[in-house]
Amino acid sequence: MSAIAGRATAGRASGGAEPGAGQTSVRFYGGLREIGASKILVSTARARVLLDIGLPMGEGSELFGGVVHERPGRELSDRLRVNQAPGIPGLWDPALLPEQSPLRARDPRPTALFISHAHLDHIGMAGLVDPGIAQWASGETVRLSRASVFAGYHYLGREPQLQAIDSTVQVGDLRVEAVPVDHDVPGACGFIVHAPDGVLAYTGDLNFHRHGGRNSLAFAQRVHGASMLVTETTMLSFEPLATGPVRTEDDVLSIAGQACARTPGLALVSVYERDVERCSALIGAARRWGRTMVWPGAVAAFLAAMGVEGVVTWDRTRPQTALQCAGLDAALAAGLTVQTVGLSEVASDPGGYLVQLDARDMPAMLDLPVEPGAPWIHAQGEPLGPFMPDWAPFQAWLSALGLVRVDAGSTGHATAGDLTDFVAHSGAGVVVPLHGRHPERLRRPGPILLPEYGRAYALDGSVLGR
Known part of the structure; x- marks a missing residue:
């Protein structure tokens, strides 16, 4: 049976029997043997809470990525037809659904959406949600999302209407607590859902190496003994499994600095x-190396809106995409401090610059005074890696220009060893590995649940509705 046929029939309400009084139901609508698309619905007879509402990434994104053009106004209905959006009644904006769709039916229970962090595989579909449903995230996630929209990076549907969560939100008989974790984006948090019959803990994305993992370690202590622990498993997805120490942020800068030192001319970089x-640190480090860091227009607008100092972008002598030009216009109109540099200045002193590439405008590399053998420093920027559809064409462009890839990234996700230690000492009743291609690789001395799409589970991992 195909992946599509094996899920809920397109456009129909998915699920089955609703939880009885005092019972909690958990359904998983994404992140199952895939990186991204996380969506976890926690329900009781009196309330519903959705944890994350992400888009597919990598191999799961090909239906609407690359050369595929979205049909305006049909982003939601098209995804429902091919099961890239779950058929949850009362979740989606009725204005985006066909008149006859059963998903337009309102659910009488209070419902709220909680976003763990502002990566698209966790927040990407928030703009398609019914505007009457409250959307909660950390204050930094709210700020980052708004800065992204300001710079021109639009969500599907409307801009997410996020509210800042201080610590705890009550939704019917479900109490949701946000707890900071360490990731590679400001404001990342995990959630603890206190239900009448137990506790569900959800990591979002986390690691235990950045900043010594102080937030993630505190999260691990807070969720100890949860009835159900849902954890990301991104780093279990790859062959071979990474072993040994993880690069620190100082390591990232050191590798990038060495690559720049080896190159008398222009150096290129991709950082998310x-x-x-990391972006702010790279600007300062480039200055110490005698180089000016130059960003595409929309990236510069976003960083300036986030309060980053020393942001430099291209002036009008460098052709950029409409998105990048609009971002620069927005930043200048808002009076943000963004400096500009021209192609002639870079051409006259290429060794004085470090340029961030626009992965969506690969031919624009031809505008740059770059010599064969120059480094492309990959520091976890786009394209993210071989699992992304734009990786192969990007590598072809690098090869055509004779550029040399320098790997300088440090993952934002927990290593296989740290994940194993985390779940081994979690004291959780059942662990659910999510957000990874090989969840079966997670090991612990206790129950592990590999859930099926849309099936209802109790907090102890048993199947409901049979």
Whole structure:
């Protein structure tokens, strides 16, 4: 049976029997043997809570990525037809659903959406949700999301209407607590859902190496003994499993600095702009190396809106995409401090610059005074890796220009060893590995649940409705 046929029939309400009085139901609508698309519905007879509402990434994104053009106004209905959006009644914006759709039916229970962090595989479908449903996230996630929209990076549907969560939100008889974790984006948090019959803990994305893992270690202590622990397993997805120490942020800068030192001319880099801390550090480090860091227009607008200092982008002499030009216009109109540099200045002193590439405008590499053998420093920027559909064409462009890839990234996800230690000492009644291609690789001395799409489970991992 195909992956599509094996899920809920397109456009129909998914699920089955609702939880009885005093009983909690947990359903998983994404992140199952895939990186991204996380969606976890926690329900009782009196309330519903959805944890994350992400888009598929990597191999799961090909239906609407690459050369595929979205049909305006049909982003939701098209995804429902091919089961890239779950058929949860009362969740989606009725204005985006066909008149006859059973998903337009309102659910009488209070419902709320909680976003763990502002990566698209966790927040990407928030703009398609019924505007009457409250959306909660950390204050930094709210700020980052708004800065992204300001810079021109639009969500599907409307801009998510996020509210900042201080610590705890009550939704009917479900109490949701946000707890900071360490990731590679500001404001990342996990959630603890206190239900009448137990506790569900959800990691979002986390690691135990950045900043010494102090937030994630505190989270691990807070969720000890949860009835159900749902954890990301991204780093179990790859062959071979990474072993040994993880690069620190100082290591990232050191590798990038050495690559720049070996190159008398222009150096190129790709770093994910939502890793604001790394971007800011790279600007300062480039300055110490005698180089000016130059960003595409929209990236510069986003970083400036996030309060990053020393942001430089291209002036009008460098052709950029409409998105990048609009981002620069927005930043200048808002009076943000963004400096500009021209192609002629870079051409006259290429060794004085470090340029962030636009992965969506690969031919624009031809505008740059770059020599064969120059480094492309890959520091976890786009394209993210071989699992992304734009990785192969990007590598072809690098090869055509004779550029040399320098791997300088440090993952934002927990290593296989740290994941194993985390779940082994979690004291959880049952562990659910999610957000990874090989969840079966997770091991612990206790029950592990590999859930099926849309099936209802009790907090002890048993199947409901049979």
